[in-house]
Amino acid sequence: MSDESAIQDSAVAISVEIGLDLTYFSEAGEKNLIHIPVLLGYVLLHWFLEGVVTGVGEGVGEGIDRGAARATRSLGERVKRLFGRHDRSSEADAKLQAELAAQASVAVSNARAAVVSGAADEIARVAEAYEIALVGYLTDEGMPGRDALRIAQRVRAEAGVQLRAVAPSR
């Protein structure tokens, strides 16, 4: 299976996990959200992997938590851009999906390089911080905690799938 195909599978798996909870990501009152979930799957996977790269660079400590909390603001902006698009045609969706897939692919490559040089416990600590930050972001959008936890766990698990091949053994 190619990297692109595996990354798409992860984005789809995240979108399936989001499922009927998609409304929490959109502006209050916005409906008719067909076709958004997979795009959102790419955005969340990209955001999480980017966080792993940044977090491993920041080292173990409170800096990771602060970095993860800061990163949720950037997630909010990305999600807002996704839902705020004017062109919702299927052609525009396909073009955007290709862009997001390419960005996610770069994020996977960068994260793989970062985990090779990082210690396993440090990477786990970073992943934990970003999972918690994602739960915080989602509950701040009104999502019940159990659903936020379920979705954040899925994002972390899919990021893990992408990194597993090169995870350090130390």
Add this chain to the structure above:
Amino acid sequence: MDVATEADPEWLERVGDPRGKYLKHGDGYIHILENGDGRALRELPDGVSAGDVVDVTLDVSSATPLQDRLTAIAQSLRSVPTNPNALVLAGLIDGILAACRPDNTDRLFAQLKRTAMSEVLDAMGPDATVVIQRGRRFLDELEARLPGLRNGPRGDGRLIGSLLAVSALIRAVADRAPSLREEAVSLVESISYVAAPSPVPLDGVVQGLCRRMIRKGQVDLVRDVADELKSQGDALIAQALDADARSFYPPLYASIAYELAVVLIAKAAAACVEDPDDARRWTKLADNAEERAVRAQTSLGFAVRNLDGTAAGLHLARLREVRADQGDDAARLEAQDLILQLYYPRSELPILLGSNRSPLTKDRAK
């Protein structure tokens, strides 16, 4: 004419004894006096409760062709009096038609108020334990009626959702009371609020209960109640999605009332919390519950339209078109969208993508 003794028996069965009641008629009302005479009024006098107002204009015709058809079926069933099953079925249809009436919720709510008044408020004494016992028994009995109302069906999702919310909110406050006395006071206050002789409709009472709790600083408790109801509604939807085609609809149908209960609570909370971020969170919770309820309701309508498999056949045709034009992955995503719109359980995914047949996807639109 003495309305109380000469009116149509079916009408009397619905309205009960009309003496003392105000019948809405044209632009005004007719007050039925104790001797059975009627007195025309342009407006309702002050202090008349909603339970004493009857909309007789509703008897002129039914609202939809489906209801007319059901009425005709019930009449034809009664024309075969030798078959007891036919009479039972006719009775069930009568119940469904009664539940379709626009005043059904008001009528049942008026009954609930009378029960609350006679079983709890009129029977109160100084002993807190007895008050608690009566208050909780009232809630137990209310909750025990809900499956019958839902499965009858004797009430719609909004009625049952409102009653779920009323019961859960009252219980939540009582459960947190620090002493027996305060628990008794909380039950009496809440049940009195519900039973008050006011024309406020049932969903307005749910919103009022929420507002009272939030003003008392119990916003977290309101959120706990909403989350618990949401959890039950979402679990029923998840159960439907994991079911096979034959057991897909019952949990989906049951979920609607829970989601609508959350809509009522969350909208009331969004309207009265002061912090705009809190209001946004409540609004998003309401949006999600409403979206789920609408999708479940649409799916039930789809089930009726799909009785001969034609509607699902159109979905299959569309998926074949997507697969031919855009490939397997695109067709799979489209099929997953149909599942997330709650048209099919997940077990139908291979059937939507392949050539297998199932009860929901009898392919007729080749």
